[in-house]
Amino acid sequence: MANSNQKPVKLSNPPKNPNNVQGTKYYVFNETGNIMMSSTDQNSAVISDSVRDVFAEVSVVFAAMTKAMTTSIDPATKKPYQLYDYEPLRQIIDGSGMFVQVTEESVQYSSESVGVQFSKELIEALLGLATGTGELAFASAMVQSMGNAGLNISQNSSKTNAEIGNIIFVCEYLLGMPVISALVVHLDTKKNQQTLSVGPCVKESSTSTTLTMQKDTYLFVTPKFIKEYASDLMSVETSAEYSQFIDYLKGIISGKSIITAVTLSDGATNAPQALVSGTTYIMVGENFGGDTGTLELGGTSLSVNSWSDNAIEFVPRTAVTTSAVIQLTKANGKDVSATTSSAYTVNAQPS
Structure with a gap:
């Protein structure tokens, strides 16, 4: 612990050292612009398989997030959420445990550019990335889609949360170390309704446009329970684990209870389908609630030892011969x- 009587040391700028050289970064975006790959090594062949696996997992998580959002029902409209609806995106970010917020900024962007150039400059400003004469082919479609979604949301009187948002994953390979961050941009469509209605992303006449947005940056941590997705991305759609992951994300959005596993008392080893009377098991999942509810197997109650929002410890007391x-x-x-x-x-406990 610091000594309150100790005199502070004056902080000064370090002398310039010619041996400290900032590395050059090379970057590329996927087709939609939601995943940016950046590396200090121009030769991608040197990237290890383990790093490739980590980056590939980002693609799977983004696909699962998108599917969970667009197949979850918005209670305000009774229809599926739109792709750029910020509310389900925020719920996944806050509830999944995969995102650690590191910065939060309120930013204002003004420009007199129009059309494709406006979209490109806006994305560059948000990413802090000057591409010069390079093209961001996805920028126009991304900004225009967000603008259209913003108009739809702002005009819906039943929506209390009128924000649109988008996420861009930044996968960096820096001097041999993989680093993944996520940039989330969201804006209030009610406050920016006039700008959205003008449509700067498609308008080709001279205009001055100002947008007020929130820009949040997160450290992204890949979920440990996604197994071997990166090695076979083409088969994930039929994977039970992938479907379970989507249900998990949908549960975060809707608040619905989701059971992900029944384990032995260690909380890690999956329980056999033939449980044993008098043995302790743990049900793992999300949104169970803080107060004790009930568990039943084939109409027979299971004894609950403890109950939390994401884990229930229980013991079957009576044999159940019919599978349920x-x-x-x-x-x-x-x-x-x-x-x-x-x-x-449930089998009777051996005598």
């Missing part, structure tokens, strides 16, 4: 909140 799913009902709930994906039986 475990049903979870939250406290004060009349209907079943969630069921296991697998069916179970």
